Every structure is written in C-alpha cells, then in structure tokens.
Amino acid sequence: MNKDNVNKVVICGGGTAGWITAALMAKVLGKTLDITLVESEQIGIVGVGEATIPPMIQFNQALGIDEKTFLKATKGTIKLGIEFDGWKTEQDSYMHAFGGIGKNFPFCDFQHFWVKAHQQGMTKELGDFSLNYQAAKENKFAPLPNITGTNLPGIHYAYHFDAGLYAMFLREFSEKHGVKRVEGIIDTVEQCQQSGHITAITLKDGTDIQGDLFVDCTGMRALLIEQTLNTGFEDWSHYLPCDKAMAVACESVSPTTPYTRSTAHRAGWQWRIPLQHRIGNGIVYASKHMSDEDAKALLLANLDGQAIGEPRVIPFKTGRRRKQWNKNVVSIGLSSGFLEPLESTSIHLIQTAAIRLLKFFPHQGIKQSEVDTLNQLSVFELERIRDFIILHYKVNERSDSDFWQQCQRMEIPESLAKRITLFKETGKIYRDVDELFTEVAWQQVMIGQGIIPQDHHPLVDGLTQKQMEDLIDSLKTLIARDVAKMPTHDEFLKQL
Numbered sequence: 001m002n003k004d005n006v007n008k009v010v011i012c013g014g015g016t017a018g019w020i021t022a023a024l025m026a027k028v029l030g031k032t033l034d035i036t037l038v039e040s041e042q043i044g045i046v047g048v049g050e051a052t053i054p055p056m057i058q059f060n061q062a063l064g065i066d067e068k069t070f071l072k073a074t075k076g077t078i079k080l081g082i083e084f085d086g087w088k089t090e091q092d093s094y095m096h097a098f099g100g101i102g103k104n105f106p107f108c109d110f111q112h113f114w115v116k117a118h119q120q121g122m123t124k125e126l127g128d129f130s131l132n133y134q135a136a137k138e139n140k141f142a143p144l145p146n147i148t149g150t151n152l153p154g155i156h157y158a159y160h161f162d163a164g165l166y167a168m169f170l171r172e173f174s175e176k177h178g179v180k181r182v183e184g185i186i187d188t189v190e191q192c193q194q195s196g197h198i199t200a201i202t203l204k205d206g207t208d209i210q211g212d213l214f215v216d217c218t219g220m221r222a223l224l225i226e227q228t229l230n231t232g233f234e235d236w237s238h239y240l241p242c243d244k245a246m247a248v249a250c251e252s253v254s255p256t257t258p259y260t261r262s263t264a265h266r267a268g269w270q271w272r273i274p275l276q277h278r279i280g281n282g283i284v285y286a287s288k289h290m291s292d293e294d295a296k297a298l299l300l301a302n303l304d305g306q307a308i309g310e311p312r313v314i315p316f317k318t319g320r321r322r323k324q325w326n327k328n329v330v331s332i333g334l335s336s337g338f339l340e341p342l343e344s345t346s347i348h349l350i351q352t353a354a355i356r357l358l359k360f361f362p363h364q365g366i367k368q369s370e371v372d373t374l375n376q377l378s379v380f381e382l383e384r385i386r387d388f389i390i391l392h393y394k395v396n397e398r399s400d401s402d403f404w405q406q407c408q409r410m411e412i413p414e415s416l417a418k419r420i421t422l423f424k425e426t427g428k429i430y431r432d433v434d435e436l437f438t439e440v441a442w443q444q445v446m447i448g449q450g451i452i453p454q455d456h457h458p459l460v461d462g463l464t465q466k467q468m469e470d471l472i473d474s475l476k477t478l479i480a481r482d483v484a485k486m487p488t489h490d491e492f493l494k495q496l
Contacts, residue, residue, distance in 0.1 A: 004365030005363065005364055005365070006033075006212040006213050006361070007034055007212055008033075008036070008210065009025065009033055009034070009211060010036050010037075010201065010210075010214050010215070011036070011037040011038070011214075011215040012038050012186060012201065012214060012215065012216055012217060012218055012224060013039055013216070013218040013335075014039030014167065014171070014181075015163075015167055016333070016347060017332050017335075018037055018215075018217035018333075019037070019170035019174060020347075020350050021215055021217060021350070021353075021354045021357070022035060022037050022171075023173050023174045023177070024063065024351075024354045025179075025354070025357075026173075026174050027177060028358050030178045035174075035180065036209060036211070037179055037182070038181075038201065038203070038209060039181070039182075039183070040183060040184055040185045042185060043185065050161060050162060050275065050280045051079055051082075051158070051159075051160050051271075051273050051344040052079065052158040052159050052161070052348065053158045053344050053348050054098050054156050054158045055348060056159055056348065057157075057159075063173065065173070070159075070169070071161075073169045074159075074161035074162050074165045075165060075278075076160060076162075076276065077159065077258065077275055077493060078157050078159065078160075078489060078492065079098075079158040079160050079260055079344075080099075080132040080135060080136040080157055080258045080259050081096055081097035081132050081133060081259050082259065082262055082344065083136070083260070084096065084262050084264070084445075085262070085263040085264065086398075087264045087392055087396060087448070088398075088448065088450045089397050090264075090398060090400060092448075092450075094127065094444065094447075094448030095130075095136065095444070096448070097130045097132035097133040098132050098156035098158065099153055099154070099155060100130075100131075100152065100153035100440060101126060101129050101130045101440050102114065102475055103152060103471065103475060107457070108457040108459040111427060111447070112457040112459070112460050113460050113472075114126055114129070115452070115453050115460075116468070117468060119456075124472065126443070126447050128476060129475050129476070129479065130479075131155060131479050131482060134479050134480070134483045135483050135486060136257070136258055136259040138483055138486075138488075139255045139258060139488055139489050140487065141157070141258050141486060141487070141488075142492070143155060143157070144482060147478050147479065147482055149478075150478065152478070154482075158344070160273045160274060162275055162277075182207065184205055184207060185204045186203060186204075186218075187202050187204045189201050189224060189228045190202065191228070195327070196327055197327045198211070198214050198224060198228065198229075198327070198328060199211075201214075212328065213328050213366070214328060214329045215329075215330050215357070216329055216330070216331040216332070217333050218335050219334040220338070221335070222331065222334075222335040224329045225326060228329075229327060231323050231326045232322035232323075233321055233322065234319050234320050234322055234337075235317060235319045236318045236319040236320070236339075236386060237317055237318050239390050239410065239412065239413070240339070240340060240386070240390060241288070241406065241407070242268045242269075242285055242286045242318075243286060243315065243317060243318075244284070244286075244292070244295070244314065244315050244316070245282055245314040245340070245341075246282060246285075246296060246299055246314065247280070247282040247311065247312060247314065248282070248300070248307050248308070248309060248312075249307075249308040249309065250278065250279050250281055250303040250304060250305040250306060250307050251278060251304075251305030251308065252277065252305060253279070253304045253305050255488065255490055256274050256489050256493065257274050257489070260272065260344065262342060264396075265283070265285075265298060266289070266400055266401040266403060267286050267290035268284045268289075268290065268403070269283075270282065270298070270302060271284070272304070279303075279304055279305065282299070283295050283298060284342070290403075292313055296311050299311055316338050318337075318338055318340060318386075319337055319338070320382050321336045321337050323371075324336050324353065324375055325374050328366055330374075332353040332354060333349075333353075339382065339385055339389060340389065342389050342392060343385070343389055345385050345436070349381075349382075349385075352381060356377060357374070360374045380432075380434065381434070381436065383413070384415075384432070384435045384437070385436055385437070387413055387415055387419070388445070391416060391420070391442075391449065392445060392449065393410075394407055394408065394410065395420070396449065396450075419442070423442070423446050423451060424453060425453070425454055426453060426454075427453030427456050427457065429442045
C-alpha cells in the first residue's frame with residue numbers, strides 16, 4: 001500500500017456539518033476509508049438553520065433516505081418558498097417561490113411576456129403565475145411533478161426541519177455505515193514540522209487520534225483551518241452589514257404554513273420557520289443600528305405563540321475562509337465562512353462542500369491541483385450566493401431608518417451591478433451554469449424589490465393582443481385548478 005494513501009479521515013465536530021459530511025462520506029467511500037468523528041456534548045451547536053432549498057431532496061435521495069421517515073424523525077414540514085415582507089417598502093410583500101413561473105418559450109422566458117403585459121396595464125403580479133406561490137398562499141401542498149395535462153413544471157419544494165434532530169438522524173445513519181464517534185473535547189493539534197500538515201489531535205482526556213485528512217466542522221471557532229493553519233478570512237460585512245442573530249422557538253399555531261417568512265425591520269429582518277412541533281423564530285440585525293435589548297424585545301413581540309426558552313445571541317461575521325482546503329484540512333460549515341440565513345443556504349453549502357470533497361477526494365496523497373480546483377469552485381459558489389443575498393438589501397425603497405438608506409448607498413460587487421443593469425434595461429438574466437440560484441429566482445427577487453425591466457424580448461411582439469390574453473388567462477386557470485384539488489399542508493403532514 002502506498003504510504004501516502006489517504007485512508008484515515010478525522011471529522012472534528014458534529015452538528016449538522018459534521019454528520020452530513022460523515023453520512024455522505026460513509027455512504028460513498030465507507031468501504032475504503034477509516035472515518036472517525038470527534039464531538040463533545042459539552043459544546044453547543046449554533047443550529048439556527050432549519051429551512052432548506054430544493055437540492056436537499058436530491059441529497060437525501062443520494063443517501064437512500066425515505067422522505068416520510070425523514071420528515072417524521074426531524075419533525076419536518078414542507079417549504080414552497082420564502083415570503084419577503086417589508087423588503088421593498090414597509091408595506092410591500094412578495095415571494096421567492098421555488099419552481100417555474102408561467103410558460104417559457106424557446107430563447108425567451110415568461111417574464112418578458114409579463115413585462116409587456118404589465119406595461120400595457122395588466123395588474124396581475126408575477127407570483128400569480130407560480131404554482132408554488134398560489135399553493136403557498138392557500139396553505140396547500142401535493143407532490144405534483146407537472147401542472148395537470150401539461151408539460152409545465154409542477155411543485156418544487158424543500159423542507160423545514162429541526163436541525164438538531166436531523167444531526168441525530170444522520171448520526172444514527174453514519175454509525176450504521178461504519179463511522180466511529182468519539183466523545184471528547186480537542187485539547188491540542190499536532191503538525192508535521194516539515195509540511196505543516198496536521199498529523200493528530202489530542203483530546204483533553206489524553207486520547208490521541210491520528211489521521212491523513214482532517215475535516216474542520218468546529219463551527220465559528222475554526223479550530224483547525226484558522227486557529228492552527230492561519231488560513232485567513234475575507235470579510236464581506238461591508239456588503240452584508242448584519243452581524244448578530246438571536247433565535248428562539250415558540251409554540252405552534254394553525255394552519256402550518258408551507259413557506260418560510262422573512263420580515264424586514266428597521267435594522268435587519270426576522271425569520272419564521274414552522275415545524276410540526278414548534279415554530280422556529282429568529283432576528284438578524286446590525287449591532288450598529290440596534291441593541292441586543294431592542295432586538296430581543298422586537299423578536300418576542302412578533303411571535304405567534306408562547307416563547308419556548310430564552311432567546312440567545314449569536315454574533316457572526318459574513319465572509320469566507322480564504323481557502324476551504326488548506327494543506328490536509330478541509331473546512332465545512334461555519335468554519336469555512338458564513339452567509340446569513342436569508343435564502344436558507346447554510347445547510348445547502350454544507351452539502352455541496354461535502355459533495356465537492358468527495359469529487360476531489362485525494363487517493364495517493366494530496367495533490368495541489370485538487371486543492372486549488374476545489375478552492376476555486378468554492379469561491380465561485382459563495383460569491384454568486386453572496387451577490388443574490390446582497391440584492392435584497394441593496395435594491396430597497398425604504399426610508400424609515402439609517403440602516404436601509406445605508407444599504408441603498410453601499411458599493412456592491414461589479415458582478416452584481418452588471419446583472420442588475422442587464423435586467424433593468426432588457427429583462428434578461430445571465431446565469432452561469434453552475435450557479436445555485438436559477439433565472440426564475442433572480443427574476444422574482446428583482447421584480448419583488450421593484451426593478452421592472454424597461455424592455456422585453458422581441459419574440460413577445462410576435463403574439464397578438466388576443467394571444468397574449470389567452471396565454472395569461474389559460475395559465476391562471478390551470479394553476480387555480482390544480483391548487484383547488486390539493487390537500488392542505490396539515491392534511492399532508494397527518495398522512496405521515
């Protein structure tokens with residue numbers, strides 16, 4: 001056997017990041033690797049991420065996880081999108097719904113037809129042509145692959161779930177697939193004097209755990225990637241000014257809404273995530289514009305039910321580690337950086353990082369070409385998601401606070417500025433093939449935030465006024481018919 005072979009993997013830290021990584025690695029490479037996960041029950045996890053996006057379904061399928069089993073184990077519910085209240089102005093509301101909108105034509109997406117109709121006086125909102133949005137408004141859900149009798153896309157969905165229960169669920173899965181769990185707190189980290197690679201970690205009880213590759217899932221402490229390897233951090237707080245969050249659960253109320261709600265306030269926003277057994281709530285805010293006391297009072301004043309426990313403050317800094325993979329350490333989860341939970345990307349970024357690691361997993365020694373490629377892909381993914389989140393803050397029309405006016409004035413990345421200009425002038429979206437957020441996602445947020453394109457694709461002018469009206473009316477009729485037939489979200493959950 002080659003002495004440089006990577007055979008022993010040590011995952012430092014549990015929680016969602018550690019157990020997602022362990023589960024996927026065990027499922028794919030469990031027969032060839034020795035996988036150990038080290039965690040301590042004495043160290044709490046952040047655990048505010050309870051909302052996901054549709055790729056979560058494919059991830060669970062890759063692990064062979066049954067959906068009903070998963071939803072029962074994690075007290076999960078369905079998510080059809082995110083409703084944004086008060087983001088454009090204090091009175092406005094829109095939804096970033098998953099799935100398609102309207103009917104796309106070759107070389108021309110539906111929003112161009114909507115833009116022309118809007119310019120001609122049509123009052124229907126873009127969301128009126130989204131099956132997901134219409135089902136969400138009625139608190140309904142059914143796993144419908146296509147709009148009935150058509151090839152138009154049907155319901156696309158994700159989940160809300162208890163992140164702590166999900167970690168426990170994946171722990172059981174991982175241990176069944178051979179992952180060894182070690183309870184303990186890491187005390188010291190040993191490095192090779194020549195290469196700087198980490199050779200072992202020592203726990204406070206003296207246990208020594210050696211490894212060939214280490215995965216840092218130690219959260220914001222970033223014990224290996226930063227405290228030991230001094231990798232460096234690229235700060236994005238000048239783009240995303242919120243730097244604190246506070247989370248608390250409350251008792252459930254009916255009906256159980258099949259969407260996440262994000263409500264803007266004078267110095268940030270508040271989330272609402274309905275689960276089967278409770279509602280997850282939190283407030284995200286900029287400490288320069290709001291005190292902890294005021295944030296707590298605002299959070300508690302806007303709960304739907306009795307608070308469960310005390311709100312806890314979670315300070316954070318938005319940005320990314322300069323390298324996700326440095327020497328023989330790969331950082332996954334909060335140790336690799338943080339993008340606030342506005343578009344529910346935290347758990348997704350854990351999953352994509354674990355998938356990337358498996359795609360570029362070292363065999364006969366760690367090759368710099370593999371390291372560089374993984375880091376390059378990580379930067380691309382994070383910067384595109386960063387731009388999408390900045391869009392919500394930058395393009396607002398609120399005048400009620402210094403916070404929102406500061407967001408209007410702030411400099412933004414050139415990549416985002418170009419995208420906004422293109423859409424404003426032409427109604428077109430350019431999206432790189434590997435970006436997370438789709439053209440439809442960008443369209444909904446830009447229009448929802450008040451950017452109405454000045455022009456449309458010339459293909460639209462090929463339709464007569466009658467054909468345009470028929471298209472609009474038929475889409476509305478098809479969507480309304482399917483929504484009417486759907487069971488309520490609560491009825492769907494009872495079937496579990």
